Amino acid sequence: VRGAKLKLAIVSLPCMRPTSPPLGPAVLLSYLKRSSPDIDVRAFDLNLLYYDRILDDLSKESFKIRLYNWDEKTTAQKIGQAVDFLKHGTLEKFDLKLYHHYITIFLSFESIFNAFMSEMATRHLIGLSVPDRVKIFFEDLVNTVLDYGPDLVGLSVLFNSQTVFALLMASLIKEKKEIKIVLGGAKLGVMRYPERLFKEPWVFSTKDKTRQLEFGQYVDFLIPGEGEKALLDLCMVQDKKDLAEVPNLIYMKDQEVKTNPPHVIYDLEQIPEPDFSDFRLDGYIGPEVVLPFLSSRGCPWGRCTFCTHHHSYLLYRELEIKECLKQIRHLKEHYGVRFLNFYDEMIPPDRFRDLAQAIINEGIDISYAAYAKPIREFDADLLKLIHRSGGRVIMWGVESASQRVLNLMRKGTRIKEAEKVLQDAGHAGLMNLIFIMFGFPTETEAEFNETLNFLNKNKDCIHALSKGKFVLSEGSLIQKKPEKFAITEIRGAAESKVYNRVFDYQVSKGLGPKDVSALYEKNIKHLESIGFTPRFGAYREHLLAYAALRDTGSETENSDLGLI
Structure with a gap:
């Protein structure tokens, strides 16, 4: 009862x-x-x-794992040192070379341990x-x-x-x-x-x-x-x-x-600021506690042909700027945290201007990251304003440097404008993380190389790169209208699951999936050299902490990172 x-x-x-x-x-x-x-x-x-449990077990040697050519004891010590460095070793000075060394150890540990536990979970589930x-x-x-x-x-x-x-x-x-x-x-x-x-x-x-x-x-x-x-x-x-x-x-x-039919909360003020009181905030692995925050729901653009995020929210709504500031102030004061990650699909330039100006007017001292679309309305003045308000990292959906491909994606961006936005953002003191997608259907090898050339040409203002190959997902416009993208055949991919429908496909023009994979692998080493460290693309909270420290001059840059 x-x-x-x-x-x-x-x-x-x-x-x-x-x-x-x-x-x-x-x-x-x-x-x-x-x-x-x-x-x-x-x-x-x-x-x-x-994570707490496995790290504790490793330190007590009750769980054993091996990385690289180390024995179990050395591996446990190295992972322990890595976690300690990631939490405490960058607070006064953020040494990029050391960071890259330790985050690479941590990434290797995550990859091996999570693959093992995923296999164990599967075995347990199916009765083995x-x-x-x-x-x-x-x-x-x-x-x-x-x-x-x-x-x-x-x-x-x-x-x-x-x-x-x-x-x-x-x-x-x-x-x-x-x-x-x-x-x-x-x-x-x-x-x-x-x-x-x-x-x-x-x-x-x-x-x-x-x-x-x-x-x-x-x-x-x-x-x-x-x-x-x-x-x-x-x-x-x-x-x-x-x-x-x-x-x-x-x-x-x-x-x-x-x-049952859906329900939409039209007025986002009905939802109070997130409550993190049940989470042990000092347990997360990184130099600073970074709280996630959402100031809008849905995507104001919603037209990209590869995207499936439009299923998540039925329509675009914004939280009033005044309410945003009230919630941000509460989070900052209640949890003693000054780092925020805006999870909005993207913040449009007009709204970004209002938000940044309001943060400055209210005197709220925060450092934050946000997603945006690199369009010309993000001019030098707006980008400087964003930096003054505490903006430190902007994550831009660049996707490709071929204008033809961008048009087919329906991104609503022009590559020349995107290039200027990245340069102006860099000059304003912002760090740029950019998203690139290789192998969009019909992309040619020349267009693939156009994107590589764009990355090389602008590497001084590309501080982190999140890269990947195109995946044909269920529910995207491409999957619904494949003929518009020269796709001649679609079939369920071997790795497709009931909870993750992905497809293999053939194209009548441009690079096929196998060609894309070959080109991607051929260029992977070079792609990993774009940005401060290839790890920032995955560990974005760490990039924000680095960007904020760099702003105060407490960091060291080193172009030759060297690996373990």
């Missing part, structure tokens, strides 16, 4: 980079606390706990044996949540890497207690057909075994897209028939999948 209050646990899962607290659970926490006195809600960052210490590791994570005694558990999934852990955690919870489980998060938001998760078997494979799992045995509800109102209403449900009234909910009823 349930007590007077329903107990809800909102859980962030392994495995993703442990560099800052998760935004989704923090927003849900604050919304639910404010909306209903009848819900007792707590957030758990099992991803951070997962796993070492006892691994079983205990997983059960300890789940027990952290179960000890709270929840009636409902919400699992938040942002990345594909978390899905196997989501199902494993759900199965371990269900083994021990009859608790309802709801799955949500950005991963579901970008899916074209999230209801498919209930309809199709989930296939998990290891070297020894392949097994089909029925999703409905582990998860009771899905909430794709915005979760505030849906989760609140789900907590209030007293009777099964009330489920039909919960917006944005997908669930099984009488062997059928039911999908």
